[in-house]
Amino acid sequence: MHAYRSHSCAELTSAEVGQTVRLSGWVNRVRDHGGVLFIDLRDHYGMTQVLCDPDSPVFADVEKVRSEWCIRIDGEVKARDADLVNPKIPTGQIEVFIRDMEVLGASKELPLMVFGDQEYPEETRLKYRYLDLRREAMQENMKLRSDVVASIRKRMWDNDFREYQTPIITASSPEGARDFLVPSRLHPGKFYALPQAPQQFKQLIMVSGYDKYFQIAPCFRDEDPRADRSPTDFYQLDMEMSFVEQQDVFDTIAPVIAGVFEEFGGGRKVDAPAEWEQISYRDAALWYGSDKPDLRNPIKMQVVSDHFRGSGFAIFAKLLEQDGTEVRAIPAPTGGSRKFCDRMNAYAQKEGLPGMGYIFWREKTADAVAQELGITVKEAQAKLKSGEVEGGMEAAGPLAKNIGPERTEAIRQQLGLGLGDAAFFLGGKPKTFEAIAGRARNVIGAELGLIDEDRFAFAWIVDFPIYERDEETGEIDFEHNPFSMPQGGMDALKGDPEDVLGYQYDLACNGYELVSGAIRNHRPEIMFKAFEIAGYGADQVEKRFGGMVNAFQYGAPPHGGCAAGIDRIVMLLADAENIREVIMFPMNQRAEDLMMGAPSEPMNEQLRELRLRVLPPED
Structure with missing residues (x-):
């Protein structure tokens, strides 16, 4: 017989019942059932239950064994009782009665347990990586x-x-x-x-x-x-x-x-x-706030600047008077509650922004009906209840009040939103808020359960700009890989570098x-010109x-x-x-x-x- 094993700890089945076998591996755990010792013996391939009782000549030695000792055992394969079969492991129909044992490597007290799903600090796991790597998940x-x-x-x-x-x-x-x-x-x-x-x-x-x-x-x-x-x-x-x-x-x-x-x-x-999909770098930044978008999330951001120009929302209206500024919207299907909107506004503040403006669309309230018809709230409630007046939908939130119903309706239609939905808004020069908008998009998609978790969604991001201009110095430098061939070759390098x-x-x-x-x-000539x-x-x-x-x-x-x-x-x-x-x-x-x-x-x-x-x- 081989010095260490005749089988791995994943091989034995009922076909080997009655055979004498040799296994080597690590003690996953030890259980004492009224004087009968059960050991889950583990190697790289799997697990086998081995056992020992006082009739075994090595019972006293087996009693000393602890978790993660490396041992060799010789024993007889026995069939488990029908009610003790473990269908979760390949060797679940059998167990091995120990006749002989050799300790190949004893273990000190463990700094982290290998058996089970206990969580340990990463520093501990990396210091004792050889133990961490024994864990099943690793x-x-x-x-x-x-x-x-x-x-x-x-x-x-x-x-x-x-x-x-x-x-x-x-x-x-x-x-x-x-x-x-x-x-x-x-x-x-x-x-x-x-x-x-x-x-x-x-x-x-x-x-x-x-x-x-x-x-x-x-x-x-x-x-x-x-x-x-x-x-x-x-x-x-x-x-x-x-x-x-x-x-x-x-x-x-x-x-x-x-x-x-x-x-x-x-x-x-x-x-x-x-x-x-093949998505241009600039479209990826606009739609997803990232050049590595998660397309399992269906939310696609849009520019809505025109709806805020000259509007009653002074913050965005004045901001849009500056060159290079935009207002972008993050649609939030099913996010139409004040509680959710306030939570996302707080998220933006935690990310370092003053906040995110928002609009959400809800069932029209009795207050709104009363104001429209010039009647009391109580009368409006009665008309809504009887069906004499259809409730419909209204836009709510601070932005809606500031820009008015026509602009909010135009935004809703552009974004394809409806009752129970919401939209969030960020403004400024895109590079100052794109990354945060992208993260907010991810959080919104996750919190609203919009992400298809059972999918790998791939997309090619293409058309990267080669150059960028430093806003402070006005100098041109490489924004991305300087060794890429410019689209258009040498001719492309004769125009505005930011368009290359x-x-x-x-x-x-x-x-x-x-x-x-x-x-x-x-x-070479194109490379020298590019540099x-x-x-x-x-x-x-x-x-x-x-x-x-x-x-x-x-x-x-x-x-x-x-x-x-x-x-x-x-x-x-x-x-x-x-x-x-x-x-x-x-x-x-x-x-x-x-x-x-x-x-x-x-x-x-x-x-x-x-x-x-x-x-x-x-x-």
Whole structure:
């Protein structure tokens, strides 16, 4: 018999009854039923109930066993009584009577329990990650991650892509985040960098004549952490193709992403890639307040400025006299109660705004009927009750009183709202309130139960502007990826820079950015001109991106691609709210590895060898 096991803890069935078997695993829990000891023995594959009574030669040893001890047992497979069968696990029809046991690894008192669903502080979980990873939910998350990566690889190979590895140690290259620098021992005073992405290398692979490339690539960025972003490193499906246009990239990557979500999404609806909307960046900002909208929420914001110009609501009327200002409405179907409107107004105040104006539509009150007909409220109540007068609908709320019935009715019709609905309003220069409006849209959709939770909703966000103008200095700089091919090529760069759009695109799903990519600017003359507009001379471009620029002068093909975040994909599939739930050994929110003690102070010998000196932190 094998030294440690003849079967895993998920294999035994009634077919093995009467056999002597050997199992190894961890003690999930111990139960003492009147002198009979029951142990749920767990390994990576599943659980088997083993038991021991005083007739066993190792009963005294088994009595000492505690949770999370690693043990080996030999025993006889027995059938459970019919009323004790556990249909929830594959081994629920049998149990194993222990004849022999060996302790493979005893455990100290546990800082966190593996069995059960107890909640522990994240700091505790990360410090003892090897214990946290034993928990069933974490085991499932990590298996899911591995299966997703395997599925992605197979799908890419099936699409005639080959996987090529790019360097992990390279030159520093601004990609939009801070580099992790690596000092060179052989070249004192000089530094390598860990790549923020394989961006330049994958483009060089296209210049080298390889038609299709992909890689499950590690990326390193010194960033502030968020719930959906690791502060140090992450993995992405990186891909690039030659002789393609934007739609070719969509048609290639979309079936891969859709297939993974269909395979691992637990039966949730996944729209066919042909149905994925293509929404311009500016429309996404207007309609959803975000370039990664959650389309499970049907609310779409609209501009309603014309209804407030010259109106009795002085705050918006005066604001609209300023250049570049708008008033936007967030429709709220079924949100037509003062209580809900006041709650959302308080939410806006908590987000740093003075508040949100609102209008809601309700059944016409007796007061309103009395005022319209010039009768008493009591008479109006009687007419409403008898049906002599139809109640109808009225607009309520401070804004409705200020702008009057004609304007409120025009707003209602524009937004397609009716009885029991509401609308919220924000005004100013769009960039000052768009993000908050987007968050408010999400909160409204969630609180009113409008979000289709059983769906993965995808949309391509396209037509990103390449440039933006600094409002204070008036200077032009890049707003998005400077290496995207401008739509219209060189001709597009002759007009207003703020009108220049790039062949850049993101894929959004349920409020997260899953994929980002572009058709690349492979023409040196266009690249130099694009950087010149943003104030970068040719010498700066060659110094910072010399390898790629030089390569483009030797017959570079048109090419484009994208990268899909593995961690975010798995986070969505696992229904996890935090990306650290799907990364095996993540950093905490301060970019610290509490388990391994990183970052750590270097030894003096290391510093001397690298000719480095550490300055004390500033106060």
